Amino acid sequence: MKTKRVLYIEDNQEIGRWVQEELEKRGYAVRWLLSGENAENEIQGSHVVILDIMLPGLDGFSVGQRLKKAAPEVPILLLSARAAIDDKLQGLQFADDYVTKPFHLDELAARIEVLLRRSGVGLPDHIKLGQHILVDLSGRMVIIERTGEEVNLTGKEYQILECFLRHPNQILTQEQIWMAVWGESYINGDKTLSVHIRHLREKLEQDSNAPEIIQTVRGIGYRVKI
Numbered sequence: 001m002k003t004k005r006v007l008y009i010e011d012n013q014e015i016g017r018w019v020q021e022e023l024e025k026r027g028y029a030v031r032w033l034l035s036g037e038n039a040e041n042e043i044q045g046s047h048v049v050i051l052d053i054m055l056p057g058l059d060g061f062s063v064g065q066r067l068k069k070a071a072p073e074v075p076i077l078l079l080s081a082r083a084a085i086d087d088k089l090q091g092l093q094f095a096d097d098y099v100t101k102p103f104h105l106d107e108l109a110a111r112i113e114v115l116l117r118r119s120g121v122g123l124p125d126h127i128k129l130g131q132h133i134l135v136d137l138s139g140r141m142v143i144i145e146r147t148g149e150e151v152n153l154t155g156k157e158y159q160i161l162e163c164f165l166r167h168p169n170q171i172l173t174q175e176q177i178w179m180a181v182w183g184e185s186y187i188n189g190d191k192t193l194s195v196h197i198r199h200l201r202e203k204l205e206q207d208s209n210a211p212e213i214i215q216t217v218r219g220i221g222y223r224v225k226i
Contacts, residue, residue, distance in 0.1 A: 004116060005150070007046040009031045009063065010079070011055050015101075018049070022105045026114075034062030038071040044200060048115050050108075053080035053091065061090060062137055068094045075115035079103070110179035117159075117180075126167055127226060129213045135165065135219055151203050156181065160196055161204075163216070164224035173221040197222065 006028050010016040013142040014033075020030045026062065031042060036051070036058045043049065053060035064076050075096040081089065083100045091098050096113050096118075127135045134145045140158065163180045164172065171218055174193055178186035186193075201208040215223050 003027070003029045004112075005029045005045060005113070006050060007039070007042055007048070007074075009034075009036050009055065009060070010050070010052040011035060013053070019040070019105070019108070023109065026109055028047075034155070036060065036066075039063055042132075043067050043071045045049075045075055046071075046074055049067055049074060049076045050112070051076055051078055051095070053082055053087070063130060064091070065094050075106075075114060075118065077111060079108075101142060106176055107179060110176055113163070114181045116181055117130045117166070129204065129224065129226065130206070132206065133213065136160070137162070137165070151192075152211055153200070153203065156196055157200050157203070160193075161200060165226070167223075168226040170225060171217045171220050171223045176221070181209050 006023060008016070008020060008023075008030050010032065010035050016032055016034070019030045023030050031046070033039060033042060036055050049065070051060050051064050055063065060078060060080065061084065067076060068201060070225070071126060076094065077097045077099060078091045078095045079099050079101065080091070081101040088098050089151065096115055119186070125138045126134065127137065128145070129135060132145055133151070134143045136143060137139075142153055142158070142161070144151060159181045160177060163177055175186040178184070178193060196207075197214060201211050201214055204213050205211045214223055215225060218221060222223065
């Protein structure tokens with residue numbers, strides 16, 4: 001699994017240290033800057049940028065525009081206490097997402113994963129699941145290895161599977177999966193995700209009643225063993 005590199009620009013020492021430590025616990029490599037001065041020199045090799053708006057010197061809007069010009073393929077997530085619609089609209093002219101403070105780390109990580117998925121970062125080309133399934137991520141195909149037959153997944157089924165593959169062997173809650181795939185907060189009691197999981201098992205497992213690939217962790221969520 002390739003290390004996902006985050007360029008994080010935040011002048012608040014307390015928030016910056018907290019976010020860096022928490023993201024590094026989740027497996028990200030975080031380069032934390034206290035200002036946006038010369039940030040263009042740091043963006044090369046980064047997979048995603050987290051950018052605060054209220055910065056000393058150049059504000060986040062100016063920094064973000066420079067970064068997008070320097071590396072248009074790298075997604076930018078704006079992080080700010082500014083919740084006014086005008087600020088969001090201004091930011092989203094160049095940024096790919098906008099999160100307001102205060103925020104929860106689970107949500108921030110899920111939004112980062114959405115941006116990484118869109119840009120195709122962080123996964124090897126092929127992953128084997130169980131004894132019989134091969135996932136070709138470059139071709140977005142799921143194949144029964146023994147026969148070479150392709151498994152037909154819906155768009156949402158594939159996104160859910162890819163979410164699991166970005167977190168191998170990690171237990172994911174329904175809230176985390178929902179945020180990563182649908183990009184919004186999970187509504188408690190909604191059965192949509194469990195229906196998708198059931199359909200995935202029917203297509204991927206040798207015995208959907210005794211799943212070996214998509215495992216349920218009772219009271220917490222799901223995980224995929226690799």
